[in-house]
Amino acid sequence: MSKSAKYIFVTGGVVSALGKGISAASIGLLLQRRGLKVCNVKFDPYLNVDPGTMNPYQHGEVYVLDDGAETDLDLGHYERFLDQSLSKDNNVTTGQVYNTIITRERRGDYLGATVQVIPHVTEEIKSRLKKLVRGDEPPDVIIAEIGGTVGDIESQPYLEAIRQMGQEEGPENTMFIHVTLVPFINTAGEYKTKPTQHSVRALREIGIQPNMLLCRSVQRITDALRQKISLFCSVPTSSVIAAEDKPTIYHVPINFHEQHVDDIICQHFGWDLPQPDISDWQTMVEKINNPKRRIKIAICGKYVMLKDAYKSIIESFVHAGVHNDAEVNLIWVSSEDIKQSGAEKFLHDCDGLLIPGGFGERGVAGKIESIRYVRENNIPFFGLCLGMQCAVIEYARNVCGLTDAHSYEFYHELKHPVIHLMADQEGVTELGGTMRLGAYPCVLTEGCKAHQAYGCDRISERHRHRYELNNAYRQILTERDLVLSGMSPDNHLVEIVEIKNHPWFVGVQFHPELKSRPTRPHPLFREFVRAAVEYNEGRKKDKVPEITHS
Numbered sequence: 428m429s430k431s432a433k434y435i436f437v438t439g440g441v442v443s444a445l446g447k448g449i450s451a452a453s454i455g456l457l458l459q460r461r462g463l464k465v466c467n468v469k470f471d472p473y474l475n476v477d478p479g480t481m482n483p484y485q486h487g488e489v490y491v492l493d494d495g496a497e498t499d500l501d502l503g504h505y506e507r508f509l510d511q512s513l514s515k516d517n518n519v520t521t522g523q524v525y526n527t528i529i530t531r532e533r534r535g536d537y538l539g540a541t542v543q544v545i546p547h548v549t550e551e552i553k554s555r556l557k558k559l560v561r562g563d564e565p566p567d568v569i570i571a572e573i574g575g576t577v578g579d580i581e582s583q584p585y586l587e588a589i590r591q592m593g594q595e596e597g598p599e600n601t602m603f604i605h606v607t608l609v610p611f612i613n614t615a616g617e618y619k620t621k622p623t624q625h626s627v628r629a630l631r632e633i634g635i636q637p638n639m640l641l642c643r644s645v646q647r648i649t650d651a652l653r654q655k656i657s658l659f660c661s662v663p664t665s666s667v668i669a670a671e672d673k674p675t676i677y678h679v680p681i682n683f684h685e686q687h688v689d690d691i692i693c694q695h696f697g698w699d700l701p702q703p704d705i706s707d708w709q710t711m712v713e714k715i716n717n718p719k720r721r722i723k724i725a726i727c728g729k730y731v732m733l734k735d736a737y738k739s740i741i742e743s744f745v746h747a748g749v750h751n752d753a754e755v756n757l758i759w760v761s762s763e764d765i766k767q768s769g770a771e772k773f774l775h776d777c778d779g780l781l782i783p784g785g786f787g788e789r790g791v792a793g794k795i796e797s798i799r800y801v802r803e804n805n806i807p808f809f810g811l812c813l814g815m816q817c818a819v820i821e822y823a824r825n826v827c828g829l830t831d832a833h834s835y836e837f838y839h840e841l842k843h844p845v846i847h848l849m850a851d852q853e854g855v856t857e858l859g860g861t862m863r864l865g866a867y868p869c870v871l872t873e874g875c876k877a878h879q880a881y882g883c884d885r886i887s888e889r890h891r892h893r894y895e896l897n898n899a900y901r902q903i904l905t906e907r908d909l910v911l912s913g914m915s916p917d918n919h920l921v922e923i924v925e926i927k928n929h930p931w932f933v934g935v936q937f938h939p940e941l942k943s944r945p946t947r948p949h950p951l952f953r954e955f956v957r958a959a960v961e962y963n964e965g966r967k968k969d970k971v972p973e974i975t976h977s
């Protein structure tokens with residue numbers, strides 16, 4: 428095999444949200460399973476330095492890496508599909524590229540030259556790509572996904588940069604894969620190829636001829652349609668791949684493999700590699716499609732309308748569900764609705780409640796009320812970050828009698844700030860990248876639910892927050908049976924809380940959803956779902972009328 432790295436560029440056409448990230452991750456998985464060292468990278472054409480400052484309504488979830496980088500949610504797909512931990516170098520934004528260039532310009536590094544999009548921006552993009560190939564064990568293949576859609580003004584420098592890469596590295600080292608849409612037009616009763624033809628034409632106008640097309644459609648397109656697309660787009664029919672919607676995203680790599688996507692890529696690069704073993708993924712998909720039981724978990728949050736804001740949580744439930752042979756039906760409950768109509772109405776038939784992370788006071792009252800309901804009714808509870816903080820507030824108010832307990836995040840003049848600003852956050856004024864971010868160690872208390880779930884004494888989990896449990900309240904909380912079951916190694920920060928006499932009530936200051944993997948569900952999600960299954964079975968038993976003897 429040749430030593431130089433190969434590059435696969437994944438672009439998108441026609442519309443956004445076609446699943447470029449899942450396509451890039453699926454290709455990565457197949458190549459990894461053929462024995463290659465794969466590196467996925469995402470280029471985002473916006474001017475924010477990272478998505479950390481963006482509203483989840485606009486951008487979806489912010490995916491935090493071990494090194495503390497706040498990244499695009501596609502990095503979540505890469506980590507989950509390839510079971511890898513990535514770093515800040517795996518997500519490049521236009522904001523970062525310009526930041527670097529402007530800093531250099533101010534230093535005088537350009538020696539009087541006019542700094543321009545071409546060549547300076549394109550060179551910086553290429554250098555960030557090439558940087559990924561350095562190191563002791565460089566990857567065999569870089570899979571670079573270009574955010575946005577071909578034709579967008581913002582993505583032009585990226586497309587020009589990858590076009591140049593194709594020229595400089597040669598066709599034997601580069602491959603262009605275009606994800607496109609083949610829409611079904613109801614009134615005509617047909618699939619239409621024209622948008623794909625236009626999208627490929629737009630690519631060719633800027634000098635990129637795709638080597639493969641991934642045709643997204645609702646149902647699988649016919650071979651005749653693939654031949655037509657092949658003819659008009661100058662792509663061999665075998666490389667026009669039918670990428671129809673699947674009930675689960677974990678079916679996508681299997682679908683690609685069945686259509687020889689990985690064989691075609693290996694052939695293109697001259698790799699002679701064994702077939703990939705994806706039997707574990709096949710088993711997983713079978714289990715997802717044929718669950719033995721169903722449970723209902725309520726998620727009470729602020730952004731319940733936009734599922735992308737909770738992407739990793741949703742996937743974590745799929746992984747934990749597979750492990751427990753259960754389909755987890757997520758019931759999205761707006762915290763505002765709970766505040767208005769009470770928790771019982773929404774939660775009486777749920778088998779568990781999860782409160783996700785979040786910022787700002789809107790919806791907090793509803794979250795606290797829903798936590799009270801599940802705590803009092805012995806329904807399994809899992810609180811993540813803000814969810815844990817709300818659980819502590821609820822406990823302080825309703826069990827410890829501190830009626831006006833609240834978080835310093837929402838009110839500064841508080842009698843009982845049971846959640847307060849972390850010491851190292853004092854004086855921080857800038858918003859971008861200044862939270863407690865990334866992986867930190869945590870020591871678990873023996874005998875607790877968390878310790879049982881992880882099966883070890885020390886863990887590492889990813890964080891993204893500014894506030895924490897106020898240590899001044901540790902005593903009163905623990906005296907009333909709140910258990911501090913995970914602490915920072917110096918014992919200064921409470922990372923996990925539990926309630927003693929409750930079937931499963933766990934709140935964590937970190938984001939476990941960022942570390943769940945398809946075939947390695949996160950221990951806490953796994954055990955939460957197990958507890959919910961048990962609760963569900965108990966509930967069903969309760970419904971059976973008792974046999975009375977006369």
Ligand code: GLN
Nearest residue numbers: 784785812813892893894
């Ligand atoms: N807003 C809370 C904090 O900053 C929780 C953050 C979160 O849920 N990610 O501490």
